[in-house]
Amino acid sequence: MTRCGRRTDVDVRYRLMQRGEEESVCALVEKVFNEFVAPDYDSDGVNEFFKFANPSALAGRTGMEQVVMVAEKGPDLFGIIEILNCSHIAMLFVICRGRGIAKELVKRTVEACRERLPDLSRITVNSSPYAEPVYSRMGFKAMGPVRKQNGILFVPMACDLDRPGH
Secondary structure, eight states: OOOOOSOTTTTOEEEEOOTTOHHHHHHHHHHHIIIIIGGGSOHHHHHHHHHHSSHHHHHHTTTTTOEEEEEEETTEEEEEEEEETTTEEEEEEESSTTSSHHHHHHHHHHHHHHHHOTTOOEEEEEEOTTTHHHHHHTTOEEOSSOEEETTEEEEEEEEEOOSTTO
């Protein structure tokens, strides 16, 4: 069981996900989603989400300029981010909130994307209503009202990257 403790940010290691870790990554996603996001969704939305957020789907997206980074401390995963096409956050889930882990995952993953696409100027996300304040604190701006598609509630957001190392 992952324990957050007081200073989780100390000793947290950030690295790219390795092949074969899809099960543990999706287990973290499922735990956080079920606790914080799923309560806002109907059963169609939950089912639609898990069509996207499962180990085989995650493994199958590797040809989409996919970058998946994890945050870990010892053997425990604390967070995961997946960016597709080096420009769209598809998933960002963190167990220990309020420790800067999500912000660091975004920062490091954007840096990895900029290595691939030096002219990258914008990152987008379809944020859950629950996560909208988190993205806003990181500089993302809502690009429209809350939408619902296939049962998924989201706020389209974007962050313009003015400088390297956003």
